Amino acid sequence: MTQPECRRIRPVGDNVGVLTLEDVVVERGSARVLDGVCAQFLPGRCTAVAGPSGAGKSTLLRLLDRLEEPTSGRVLLQGRPLPSYDVLEVRRRVGLVQQVPVLLGETVLADLRVGRPGLTEDEARSFLTRAGLGDQPLDRRTESLSGGEAQRLCLARALAVGPEVLLLDEPTSALDAVAAKSVERVVQSLVADGLTAVLVSHDLRQARRLADDVVVLRGGRVEEAGAAAESAYLAGAS
């Protein structure tokens, strides 16, 4: 049986992707959600995963955090297959921010400590600052946060665990325009500071603003992969 050749996002030389998908297939019943996907997510860059609804974008993201398992093919973290790591370590190294902000603690500090119980108040403040929430009191009740603040707290909570990669699953689609901008600014500054990010977005303009690279999925296959600035798909957003 011949393996379809993996298309690279770009010639990478010795540059190993922080996360790599090798010929990944995901089947649900008789449907192929992902059909032979190859992709690399390069360090220090923001890669957008774009494409129409039902193209398999969110499934791809969940594979990277081992919240789902491929039917065949491999997912590599720093060149090693995910199952060769302790799964809890994978999830600490690969952070995930979901579409709808989900708060887990009663106060800002309690929420930040869910993933890292020993977090000091000073550390908590520095993560809040990175997430653009530097002015928030640590004892503020999370139920009183606005949508944008809640999503930025989710970002800070993910950062507190110390991930190498941040997965962002439509992080602004549940927010209004102002709140979305505030989250975007945080993502931009994190990537500028060297964090690797994978952004699933159906907002092509946002993908163009935030991403260095893009992987376009359609019907579970990679339709296009390369620099975001040269993407024909993203150029469709005027």
Place this chain on the structure above:
Amino acid sequence: MSPTVPSWYGVGASVLLVAMAVFVVVREHLGLGREVLVAAVRAAVQLVAIGGLLLLLFRHTGLIGALAWVTVMVLLAGRVAGGRARGLPGATRVATIAIAGGVFATVGVLLVAHVIDTSGRVVIPVAGMVVTGAMQGASLTLQRMRDEATTARRQVEARLALGLAAPDAFGPHLRTALRTALIPAIDGTKVVGLISLPGATVGLLLAGVNPLTAIRYQVVVMYMLLGAAAVAAVLAGRLALRTMFDDAHRLRT
């Protein structure tokens, strides 16, 4: 024999009450006449059969027979509790083991501490009550866990994504489930005697036993129901945590 226990003639006369129920539902066109009759006949047949079986067990089999009967009760209760939590992986197996654990611990303590004696006449009815309490504890825990796995899926996955292990990611929801499951047993214990006079006391009072003696049994019954429900609920919760998540700490449901 005590005159307070009805004779077979008395049982026959109580059929009049069934006739009364049928008369009412037919007169009111409730369409339930047939069902009332079927229920009444079923109750009589089931109880006569059980009475006969218990007589056999009490007279001929001793503790072994009693334990065999308790095993049958546990298996039936496991099926009922598992059925209530359909959708939860391995619900029937988990419920059965949890109920068995609750019954074993509770009846074990009662036997070892010589609170009850080992005759079938005592073990079977006591274990019957314990099985009911354990079933309620396990059933409510599993139902609530199944519901939490659906309604709180986002929270659970958010904790998993932060690198928490499955028991920690589900921990707050397990505690909610256990609290919910134990409230009926705790409330029942609080109000016993004030609002409800439980079956064991009623039975002893009807049989002519002095009230202060009758309540001694009831105190033991309430404590064992509490113990059985608590042990079964916690066991069900712990076991279900293992079946709800796979090796990679992912929700199966």
